[in-house]
Amino acid sequence: xxxxxxxxxxxxxxxxxxxTNHRGKNYxxxxxxxxxxxxxxxxxxxxxxxxxxxxxxxxxxxxxxxxDYVEKYNEKEHAMDMxxxxxxxxxxxxxxxxxxxxxxxxxxxxxxxTSSFPYDLKQLIKTRGLSxxxxxxxxxxLVLDMALLILEKEELGKDKYTDFLGVSxxxxxxAGHTFGVRSREVHDMYLKLxxxxxxxxxxxxxxxxxDAYVIYLTADHGASENPxxxxxxxxxxxxxxxxxxxxxxxxxxxxxxxxxxxxFKIFNHHIHLNSWAKERAGEIALVVxxxxxxxxxxxxxxxxxxGNDALLELLHEGHQSRFGGDLIFALQPNCIFYGxxxxxxxxxxxxxTHVPFLLMGHGIKKGESFKRVDVTNIVDKVAEKCNLPYAxxxxxx
Numbered sequence: 276x277x278x279x280x281x282x283x284x285x286x287x288x289x290x291x292x293x294x295t296n297h298r299g300k301n302y303x304x305x306x307x308x309x310x311x312x313x314x315x316x317x318x319x320x321x322x323x324x325x326x327x328x329x330x331x332x333x334x335x336x337x338x339x340x341x342x343d344y345v346e347k348y349n350e351k352e353h354a355m356d357m358x359x360x361x362x363x364x365x366x367x368x369x370x371x372x373x374x375x376x377x378x379x380x381x382x383x384x385x386x387x388x389t390s391s392f393p394y395d396l397k398q399l400i401k402t403r404g405l406s407x408x409x410x411x412x413x414x415x416x417l418v419l420d421m422a423l424l425i426l427e428k429e430e431l432g433k434d435k436y437t438d439f440l441g442v443s444x445x446x447x448x449x450a451g452h453t454f455g456v457r458s459r460e461v462h463d464m465y466l467k468l469x470x471x472x473x474x475x476x477x478x479x480x481x482x483x484x485x486d487a488y489v490i491y492l493t494a495d496h497g498a499s500e501n502p503x504x505x506x507x508x509x510x511x512x513x514x515x516x517x518x519x520x521x522x523x524x525x526x527x528x529x530x531x532x533x534x535x536x537x538x539f540k541i542f543n544h545h546i547h548l549n550s551w552a553k554e555r556a557g558e559i560a561l562v563v564x565x566x567x568x569x570x571x572x573x574x575x576x577x578x579x580x581x582g583n584d585a586l587l588e589l590l591h592e593g594h595q596s597r598f599g600g601d602l603i604f605a606l607q608p609n610c611i612f613y614g615x616x617x618x619x620x621x622x623x624x625x626x627x628t629h630v631p632f633l634l635m636g637h638g639i640k641k642g643e644s645f646k647r648v649d650v651t652n653i654v655d656k657v658a659e660k661c662n663l664p665y666a667x668x669x670x671x672x
Contacts, residue, residue, distance in 0.1 A: 277324075277333075279316060279319075282312075282313055282317065283595075284666075284667075285317060286317070286666055287316075287439075287654035287655075287666040288301045288303075288314060288315055288316040288318075288441065289301075289317050289667060290663070290665065290666050291437050293667065294663060295437055298434075298436040300320050300429055300439070301320055301441075302319065302321050302323075302429060302431070302438075302439070302441070303321075303323070303442075304322070304421045304422050304440075304441070305441075305442070305443035305445050306324065306325050306414040306444070306445035306446055307324055307443065307445045310324065310445045311323055314441030320429070321337050321342070321425075323345060323425075325409065325418075328406075329406070331345050331348065331349060333345075345421070348420065348421065348424060354408055354413055355405075357408075357417075358400055358408060359396075360396070361393040362393060362413075363392060364393070364463055365463050365467055365470075371459050373462060374459045374462035375455075375457045377392060379458075379504075381501040381615075382453075382455060382460070385410075385453075392459065396408065410449045410453050410454075411446065412463075412467045412468075413446070414449065415445075415467070415468060418443070418444055419471045419474060422440065422442045422475060423475070426440060426478060426482055426483075427482065432482065432483035432484075433483075437663065444468055446464065447461065447465065447468060452498075452618060452619060453616070453617045454617055455501040455616070455618045456499075456618050457500065486636075486637050488636050489635070489636035489637055489638075490636050491653070492632075492633040492634075493631060493632045493633070496621075496628070497625075497627045497628060499609060499611050499618055499619065499622070499627065500618065500626070501514075501616070502514045502609055505609055510609065512610050513610070515568050515610060515612050515613075516612070521538050523567075524538055524562070524563050524566050527566055528552075532555065532562060534551070534555065534559070536549060537549060538552075538563075541612070544603060544606075544621055545599055545600030545601075546600050546602035548600075548601040548602070556574045556575075556602060560572040560574050560602050568606050568607045568610035569606060570605050570606060571586060571604060572603075572605075573590065575594075575596060575601055578590045578591055578599075579591070579596065586605055586623050589623050590623075605622060605623060608622075608624055630650060632648060634656070634660060639660055651670075
C-alpha cells in the first residue's frame with residue numbers, strides 16, 4: 276500500500292521514461308519507503324525498501340510479486356549475519372576530532388546503558404528489535420547490496436536507452452535523528468558511507484563503463500544542532516514538546532482573546548485550529564507569534580498569497596490548502612520540537628537547507644562552485660550535464 280500517488284509532479288526519472296519512450300528502466304531502493312518511491316517516480320519499474328524485519332519489500336503498485344532475486348536475498352537474512360559483528364569505529368578513536376566525545380548527554384544510551392563504541396548489535400536487537408539496525412551502518416549496507424543486485428539483474432546501462440537507479444542511504448538520517456549531527460555515530464556512519472559509495476562506483480565502472488554513466492549525490496535536508504548542546508555552551512535555546520506548547524498557546528489565547536482550546540494540534544510546522552476558532556485565525560497568529568518558540572506565524576491565506584517575505588515565499592512553494600493547517604509557522608533559530616536527544620530538521624534556516632551536490636561521470640569536468648542552487652533545481656543541473664530533458668514539471672531558472 277505504497278505508491279507515489281501523493282507526489283503531484285512528474286520527476287526527473289519520469290522525464291527519462293518519457294524521453295526514452297518507456298524503453299529505459301527506473302528503479303529505486305532505500306531503507307525508507309519514500310526514499311525508494313519518490314526518486315524512481317510515477318513510471319518506475321520497481322521500488323524496494325526495508326520493513327521492520329530488515330527484508331526488502333515493495334508494493335502492488337509495481338507488481339504482484341517481488342522479483343526472484345529480491346526474494347532470494349531476503350531468504351538469506353543478511354541483516355542477522357551483519358549483526359554478528361559489532362559496530363566498530365572506522366578509524367582510530369583519536370582521529371574523531373570533528374565530533375563530540377563518544378559518551379555525552381545528548382545521545383540515548385542504546386549500547387548496554389552507554390552511547391559508546393563498539394556497539395553490541397546482537398544485544399541492540401534483543402532490547403530494541405531488529406529494526407533498530409536501521410540506525411546503524413547495517414541499513415546502508417543492505418541498501419548497497421540491493422542496489423548492486425538491481426544493477427546486475429535488471430541489466431541497467433546495457434543498451435542505448437538511459438536508465439535511472441535511485442539509491443537512498445537513509446541510515447544516516449536515522450542516526451542523525453537518534454544521535455545528533457555532532458555525534459561520533461553520525462561521523463562514523465559517513466566514513467562508512469564513503470566506503471560504500473566506493474563499492475557502488477567500482478561496480479558501475481565494471482558493469483556499465485566508466486564513461487557511460489553519471490552519478491550525483493545530494494540530500495533532501497540538513498539538520499539542527501542539538502539545542503541542549505548549544506545551551507550548555509551558553510545559547511538560550513532548548514527543545515520543546517508539542518503537548519507543552521499547545522498547552523501554553525491555548526492558555527495565552529484564552530487570556531488575550533477569550534477563546535477556549537483554540538489549537539487542536541501542531542504537526543509539521545502547521546497549527547490546526549478547532550472549528551470555533553478558525554474565523555479568528557489572524558488574531559490567533561499574532562498571539563502565537565508572541566509565544567516561545569515561535570518567530571513567525573502566518574495564516575494559510577497569507578502563505579497562499581506569498582509576498583516579499585523570503586520565508587513566506589519558501590512556505591508558499593510547498594503549500595497546498597487541502598493538506599495544510601490554519602496557521603503555518605517558523606521557529607526561533609536552533610529551537611526544535613523534539614526530545615532531549617538527537618536532532619531534527621524542517622526550518623528554512625541554512626543549517627536545514629544547505630546540502631551537498633556532487634556530480635561525476637561522463638562529460639563532467641573537475642571543479643567546484645559556491646553558487647546557490649535550489650534543491651528543486653539539482654536534477655535540472657544533472658539533466659544539463661547529461662543532455663537529458665529537464666524534469667517535466669520543473670520551473671527552470
